[in-house]
Amino acid sequence: MELIRGIHNILPRHQGCVLTIGNFDGVHVGHQAVLAQVKQLALTQQLPSCVMVFEPQPLELFTGSAAPARISRFREKYQALAALGIDRLLCVGFNRAFAAQAPEQFIENLLLNKLGVRHLIVGDDFQFGKNRSGDFALLAEAAQQFGFGLNSTSSLKLGEQRVSSTLIRQALEQDQLQLAETMLGRPFTLTGRVRHGRKLGRDLGFPTANVWLYRRKLPVSGVYAISARTCYGEFQGVANIGNRPTVQGVREQLEAHLFNFNKDLYGTQIEVVLRHKLRAEQRFASLDALKQQIAADAAAAKQYFSQQLKPLNTLT
Incomplete structure (x- = not known):
């Protein structure tokens, strides 16, 4: 085109x-x-x-x-x-x-x-x-x-x-991902380039891809079970979308932790497909409490995917 x-x-x-x-x-x-x-x-x-x-x-x-x-x-x-x-x-x-x-x-x-x-x-x-x-x-x-x-x-x-963009936006804001998918004709996705971050996720035992979204405002926020389309294939994971209040984040971004994945994504474009919302974004009293919640989120996302009929292959 x-x-x-x-x-x-x-x-x-x-x-x-x-x-x-x-x-x-x-x-x-x-x-x-x-x-x-x-x-x-x-x-x-x-x-x-x-x-x-x-x-x-x-x-x-x-x-x-x-x-x-x-x-x-x-x-x-x-x-x-x-x-x-x-x-x-x-x-x-x-x-x-x-x-x-x-x-x-x-x-x-x-x-x-x-x-x-x-x-x-x-x-x-x-x-x-x-x-x-x-x-x-x-x-x-x-x-x-x-x-x-x-x-x-x-x-x-x-x-x-x-069907309108306004109605789809409302569905996304109200966590009605399936309704939004029906009106879009495909799952809702976010794409962006992976950038270097503070490496906090890695320090907590959950390395993340920090995705720059180039958006003023997002129609979604919170923690989601995701699949991510990368240059290495498609992988399941968990992602936080929002301002990261526990670590004083100042702008909206997406941080994705991919399961069984240890490749370098820096500088590459990835497409993140929101599959299921796990919870709203929240502030934690300490990094230890945040680490425990990330582990719980990852477990919840894995449980969600285990209930799906066609789990994705993962890279080992």
């Missing part, structure tokens, strides 16, 4: 596409249904399929730290879209000047002049431009005037609720 970073990198050869626009946070099953339409239409018209996203996401610009936690960071979003067979991902830098442009300017300058959109697929509640004054009705007028196709999408429902 080709990544176009910024409007200034749109080239003449990028003219003509079937486009959809949105945050696509999590690339959940509702998104996947829309993307399937985009791909099918692109195939029929022999055009590239293209997804437009914004960085930062609009709410992150306007509300700062009050913005909701992301389900997926940009790298994970890119990987999910690429896996679905999308041809191009256009990442538009979202700032106040861009947000303040008239919706007609967005249509004419970006959609028509830059991208030469041949067909656009968006939700009928899509809003854009200054004060969110652009809407589907305005797009319909432009489609008729300039001769591009326009389709609206209906939200995919799970029971009586429409």
Whole structure:
């Protein structure tokens, strides 16, 4: 999948596409249904399929730290879209000047002049431009005037609720991992690069991979039974996600202890799959008390995995 970073990198050869626009946070099953339409239409018209996203996401610009936690960071979003067979991902830098442009300017300058959109697929509640004054009705007028196709999408429902990034985020915050997995179409994962830490886990007898998550805020916290996909294969383990209050942690991070594993992961990317929440994060009176709890957490995670039908292989 080709990544176009910024409007200034749109080239003449990028003219003509079937486009959809949105945050696509999590690339959940509702998104996947829309993307399937985009791909099918692109195939029929022999055009590239293209997804437009914004960085930062609009709410992150306007509300700062009050913005909701992301389900997926940009790298994970890119990987999910690429896996679905999308041809191009256009990442538009979202700032106040861009947000303040008239919706007609967005249509004419970006959609028509830059991208030469041949067909656009968006939700009928899509809003854009200054004060969110652009809407589907305005797009319909432009489609008729300039001769591009326009389709609206209906939200995919799970029971009586429409699948949305907001609903998935709520499920994760409420420890409903199975519900989140159903709406995502896959287990919830966190990815990042393993960095050197304080080696406290090793001193306590439980060496950990300290994973830098590149996120302002996380939709999950606590201690989990996990599986981790590494350059050496996939392994079971236990992980703490949060601020590490016992050792005065100041930022959110993930620390994963992998069972029967003694390889060097420093500098590598790992993907951590949350399988089951064991407990909330808590502060302990001493490092000895923390060590005892880590041992109990590891035992609980091993018991959880022993009850699963297909335990993973481990490296010895």
